Amino acid sequence: xxxxxxxxxxxxxxxxxxxxxxxxxxxxxxxxxxxxxxxxxxxxxxxxxxxxxxxxxxxxxxxxxxxxxxxxxxxxxxxxxxxxxxxxxxxxxxxxxxxxxxxxxxxxxxxxxxxxxxxxxxxxxxxxxxxxxxxxxxxxxxxxxxxxxxxxxxxxxxxxxxxxxxxxxxxxxxxxxxxxxxxxxxxxxxxxxxxxxxxxxxxxxxxxxxxxx
Amino acid sequence: xxxxxxxxxxxxxxxxxxxxxxxxxxxxxxxxxxxxxxxxxxxxxxxxxxxxxxxxxxxxxxxxxxxxxxxxxxxxxxxxxxxxxxxxxxxxxxxxxxxxxxxxxxxxxxxxxxxxxxxxxxxxxxxxxxxxxxxxxxxxxxxxxxxxxxxxxxxxxxxxxxxxxxxxxxxxxxxxxxxxxxxxxxxxxxxxxxxxxxxxxxxxxxxxxxxxx
DNA sequence: CCTCGTTGTTATTGAATGATTACTTACCCA
DNA sequence: TGGGTAAGTAATCATTCAATAACAACGAGG
Numbered sequence: 124x125x126x127x128x129x130x131x132x133x134x135x136x137x138x139x140x141x142x143x144x145x146x147x148x149x150x151x152x153x154x155x156x157x158x159x160x161x162x163x164x165x166x167x168x169x170x171x172x173x174x175x176x177x178x179x180x181x182x183x184x185x186x187x188x189x190x191x192x193x194x195x196x197x198x199x200x201x202x203x204x205x206x207x208x209x210x211x212x213x214x215x216x217x218x219x220x221x222x223x224x225x226x227x228x229x230x231x232x233x234x235x236x237x238x239x240x241x242x243x244x245x246x247x248x249x250x251x252x253x254x255x256x257x258x259x260x261x262x263x264x265x266x267x268x269x270x271x272x273x274x275x276x277x278x279x280x281x282x283x284x285x286x287x288x289x290x291x292x293x294x295x296x297x298x299x300x301x302x303x304x305x306x307x308x309x310x311x312x313x314x315x316x317x318x319x320x321x322x323x324x325x326x327x328x329x330x331x332x333x334x335x336x
Numbered sequence: 337x338x339x340x341x342x343x344x345x346x347x348x349x350x351x352x353x354x355x356x357x358x359x360x361x362x363x364x365x366x367x368x369x370x371x372x373x374x375x376x377x378x379x380x381x382x383x384x385x386x387x388x389x390x391x392x393x394x395x396x397x398x399x400x401x402x403x404x405x406x407x408x409x410x411x412x413x414x415x416x417x418x419x420x421x422x423x424x425x426x427x428x429x430x431x432x433x434x435x436x437x438x439x440x441x442x443x444x445x446x447x448x449x450x451x452x453x454x455x456x457x458x459x460x461x462x463x464x465x466x467x468x469x470x471x472x473x474x475x476x477x478x479x480x481x482x483x484x485x486x487x488x489x490x491x492x493x494x495x496x497x498x499x500x501x502x503x504x505x506x507x508x509x510x511x512x513x514x515x516x517x518x519x520x521x522x523x524x525x526x527x528x529x530x531x532x533x534x535x536x537x538x539x540x541x542x543x544x545x546x547x548x549x
Numbered sequence: 550c551c552t553c554g555t556t557g558t559t560a561t562t563g564a565a566t567g568a569t570t571a572c573t574t575a576c577c578c579a
Numbered sequence: 580t581g582g583g584t585a586a587g588t589a590a591t592c593a594t595t596c597a598a599t600a601a602c603a604a605c606g607a608g609g
Contacts, residue, residue, distance in 0.1 A: 134575060134586055154462050158371035162567060172588050177568060246455060248509030249367050258508050262519045269519075276526040280501065287504045288497035295471050296461030306475045306482075313489040347556055347605065375597060385558055390598060 137179070144169045144176055146236070148190045153239025157187050157247060188256055191244045194237045195260035199267060201227050206271050220272055221282060228286055229318040232293065232325055242290040288314060298326045350392070357382045357389055359449070361403045366452025370400050370460060401469055404457045407450045408473035412480060414440050419484050433485055434495060441499055442531040445506065445538055455503040501527060511539045 135143075147168035151160045162183050166173040180186035205227045209220050231237050244257040268279045292298065292314060300307050301323055315322050348356075360381035364373045375396050379386040393399035418440045422433050444450050457470040481492045505511065505527060513520050514536055528535050 137586075140586080156369055156371060156459065158369060161565080163565095171586095173566090174568080174570095174589085175587055178587090183567065242459060242504075245504050246369065246459060246507035248507055248512075254509060258510060258513065258520075261504075261508055261510075262517065262523075265519050265523055276522055280523070280526050281497075283504075284494075284497035284501035287500040288493065290504075291455075291458050291474075291496075291500045294459035294461055295474055296467060297471060297474075299461075300471065304475065306478050307471075309489055310475075310478055310493070313493050350556075353556085374595085376595095386596090387559085387598075387600095388557060391557095396597065 140169075140171070141179060144171070144179060144186075145190055145193050148176075148186055149194060149234075149236030149240045152187060152190055152243055153236040156243045157183075157250075157253065162186075184252065187244075187253060190240050191253070191256055191260065194241045194244075195263065197234070197237055198228075198231065198241065199263060201231060202264070202267055203271065206267075217273070221274070221278065224268075224272065224282070225285065226318065229289065229315065229321065232322060235325060235329065238290055239293055242287075242294055245290075285314075298322050299330070301326075353382075353384070354392060357384070357392060357399075358403055358406050361389075361399055362407060362447075362449030362453045365400060365403055365456055366449040369456045370396075370463075370466065375399075397465065400457075400466060403453050404466070404469055404473065407454045407457075408476065410447070410450055411441075411444065411454065412476060414444060415477070415480055416484070419480075430486070434487070434491065437481075437485065437495070438498065439531065442502065442528065442534065445535060448538060448542065451503055452506055455500075455507055458503075498527075511535050512543065514539075 144165065148160075148165045151165045151168055154160070155164075162176050163173040165186075166176045169176070176186070177183070180189065202224060205223050206220070209223060228238075241260075244253060245261060247257055248254040265279060265283070268274045268282060269276065274282065292311070297307060298311060298315075301311050301319075302308055311322075312319055357378065361373075361378045364378045364381055367373070368377075375389050376386040378399075379389045382389070389399070390396070393402065415437060418436050419433070422436060441451075454473075457466060458474060460470055461467040478492060478496070481487045481495060482489065487495065505524070510520060511524060514524050514532075515521055524535075525532055
């Protein structure tokens, strides 16, 4: 059932349990959105009871806020690392960094939930508290690409645009339908290119897990 | 309160009322998503009672399906018209059609709700019935751009990517924060370019309406 | 003028869900 | 070894929400 914690009924220090819940919540929030996800679904995915989820985070809203912070944190860390690596061996041309960051972005789908819960947050601008966090985090990404990676505003825009298309295809669960249709196949190959196999593998694992649920 | 129907208590033919509800539902679903929107909020926005909404569409789900069909239909119609116009005065270069379609896309935010409810649908791939419709409609757009507009797969990908970035910025409600921050301003100007004023005007109207709600 | 279909409402219900309370069970260490 | 604290659950509550039922008013046409 759970993709995070198969063995339950084990007593675990709060800090560790916290991370388990955040990981599970990322998946469930990413899958069904803030309103669509229930604290009970998250609890089951983490292998614990629903009241414990609520007591550890206070409210569903603050749990989502922490999920968002964790997801954008991981994304920013990933980019920062890639930029730092590129800078210290600064022989490569500018265009190379863009491809590196793009590849790093696609790699993030291995930790499923990160990209999808980010995308869910980006559609919650109407919400007073979540919307503020989402805008702030999105702008952090923008500034890192412009100031640290040295992209021009147009380059940042193009990069972000490709990322948002990627998120959309994931949100549509299009990779799960690879091969079922000529247009689907073409679009997926064109968008993911060399990373397509990784995406399909992750989808395949997910399908296996869902089957045992 | 409502932006669709100020005068209520008027008896209206079912077909017309239906369209009012769809327009109101587009706004509310676009604003809060499928799970976050309630049939009561939609009913209020349309100036009628909640049970009438349910009775006219059967279920909330089938209402959303119709909202999605209406939104993607309007988008496809808009593109088809633009392509037809471009073809009959086929003197312009290929690149010009891309800019025309992009402008047409941005113009759609005047009918607020269309782009946002589409985007909400695109994040519901997990849902058996809505996910199927969303994928089908997304692929219809892909095929129209490739087959009717004559784009290469890469051109379609780039075009769709810019559209998804646009949707994301709308979902974040970033235009409502134009000027509040250097990065926000730069990103919005870079993304919307000559269409920025239109976007800000629409946002301004929306703010006025919300204030009287 | 009466009646029947259309347009709509108020009242209500049953299920889902976030949150709270009160209770258990294991582990640590003095 | 025993008590206190950390980890966790079962039971339950209050609310929200989609859906249903029952009813009301309007109007066209015989």
